[in-house]
Amino acid sequence: MLRRLLLQASATRRLPNGYFVPPYSAPLLHNRSVSSSTSYSSSSQIPHSPFVEHAENHPDQTTTQPTTSITIDRSGLYNPPEHSHEPSSDSELVKHLKGIIKFRGGPISVAEYMEEVLTNPKAGFYMNRDVFGAGGDFITSPEVSQMFGEMVGVWAMSLWEQMGQPARVNLIELGPGRGTLMADLLRGASKFKNFTESLHVHMVECSPALQKIQHQKLECVDEDVTAGKRTVSMLAKTPVSWHAALEQVPSGVPSIIIAHEFYDALPVHQFQRASRGWCEKMVDVAEDSTFRFVLSSQPTPATLYLAKRCKWAGNEEIAKLGHIEVCPKAMELTETIAERIASDGGGALIIDYGQNRVVSDSLQAIRKHKFVNILDDPGSADLSAYVDFASIRHSAEEVSGEVSVHGPITQSQFLGALGINFRVEALTQNCTEEQFESLRNGYWQLVGEGEAPFWEGPDDKVPIGMGTRYLAMAIVNKKQGVPVPFE
C-alpha cells in the first residue's frame, strides 16, 4: 500500500536528466555541499569569521556564495602578537599552525592552512579517523547508494571496451574515502571476467586510517607470490595497491582514473580585489590568539596562478568578480592525469560539485553535518571548495594535444544516460519496504533536484537531490574517441 502511494506521489515528477522519477535512498544525511537545513543559498546561513569586515565592495558573479569580507589589518602582518606564558588549551594542529605563522614572521595562505588542516600527517582532518556517514561529518554519493559505484563501473567498463579491451589496465581511484565506490564497482563488474581480470586497482590515499578501512571494504587478503606478497580484493579477485600520490602509480599500462570528490579537497588560494589590485587572503593570528583573515600587503607566489586563471577566463568574466579562488594543485594534478593518459592511453572521470567557470568564494567548513566557521577549531571540520571545471579543461588541453576533454554534464544526466533508472527498477523488484524507502531516497539524492516531492517525514530530514549541483567531466586519450555518455 505504502509503495503504491509513493508511486502515485512521484509518478509525474520529471527529473533534470529527462526521466520520470521512479518511486525510490539512503540514510537522510546531509550531502557535503547541501541539505535542506544546511543549504548556503543565503549568506546568513554561513558562519563567518568574527574578525572580518568589508575592505571594498565589488560585484560578485556567484549568487550562491556569501559575500566574504575582510579587514586589511597591517598591524597583524608586521607586528606579531605578544605571546602569553599561560598554559594553552590549543590542539596540536592549532599549535602547529601558530608555529608556522610565528616562524615565518607573517600570515600563511588559505591554501597552506587548508592543506595542513586536511592532511597534516599527525592531526589532519582525514588522517586518523573515519569522517564519513551518520556518525561522521558528511556523506558522499557512494555512501548514499550502491548504485553510484555501480554506474561508475558501467562507465569504466564502457571506456575499457572503447580502449579495445586491453589485457592490463590500472584502475586508479584518487581519494577513495571508505572505499565504498570501488567496492560497489568491483562487485557490480565481477560477472564480467575479461574486464576484472585485466584490472590492477590502485588506491591513491594519503590517510593511513582510511587505507585500513578501504582494505577491509574491498575484502582484501594478502597472498604470498613468487615475487613476494600481493594484496587481492576478493570482490573480483583483482590485485590492489595503495599509494600516497598519483605519481607513485606505475605507468606504462593504460589507466582508468576516477576522482570523486577529490578535487574539492585540494587547497585553494583566495584573492580579493582591493584598491591596489588583487590581494591574497591570508590566515594570521590575532592579538587574542585566535585565527583571523588578513590581506597580503604585496604580491604572493600564487599570484602567478591567478594571472594564468584570469588569462583563461578573459576580462569580461573577471571584471564582474570581487573574489577569485585558484587551485594550483588541481591544475598540476590535471596535467599529471593528462600526461599519463596521453602516453599510456585510457581516461579519467572527475565528479564533484563545482562550476564551469571561475570560482569566486566557495571555501566551506563542515562539522557533524553542519556548516561552521573555517577558522574555528581547525582539524575538527572538513574544508572543501567548489571545483573549477573550466580550469581543469584548460590545464588538460594546454599540457597535451593527445587528450580530449568532455563535459561537464550534470550528475543527473551522467547517471541517467548510464542506466541508473533501469538499475533502481531492478533493485526494487525484490526488496523489503525498508530497502525500498532507502533506494528511493538514495535515487533522489543522486539524480533529483531540490527537496524530494514524495517525502512525508520530518522537514529537517527531507532528501535533497544533488543531481544538478554535481558535475561530471571526462579526459580521455583521443584514440579512444568520445567516451560514453558524453557523446
Ligand SMILES: C[S@@+](CC[C@H](N)C(=O)[O-])C[C@H]1O[C@@H](n2cnc3c(N)ncnc32)[C@H](O)[C@@H]1O
Ligand atoms: C571528500 S573525501 C572523498 C571520498 C570518496 N571519494 C567519496 O566520495 O566518498 C576526500 C578523500 O581524498 C583523500 N585525500 C584528500 N587529500 C588528499 C591528498 N592530497 N592525497 C591523497 N588523498 C587525499 C581523503 O583522505 C579522502 O579519502
